[in-house]
Amino acid sequence: MVDEELRNQLAAVRCLRRIARRKTLARSRLDRYRAEIEALAAAGASSHDIALWLRRFKRTRVHPTTVWRALKRWQHPET
DSSP states (O other), X not given: OXXXXXXXXXXXXXXXXXXXXXXXXXXXXXXXXXXXXXXXXXXXXOHHHHHHHHHHHSOOOOOHHHHHHHHHHHHSOOO
């Protein structure tokens, strides 16, 4: 009786953990400028150049590492 109750509780805990692991990724603020950022990168712009372009012309302040990670994510989308 006690073992069955413990198994049921363990199953409930595992179910909660499985649900907690499911993370939904929020859209990046860079997603709306994806085409322009990819075009700049293809033209040879560095992530620092793109970050400065975003700040100057799109009023979006991001770190160059964020730009680099976005380009990497867009180039190799996770399956």
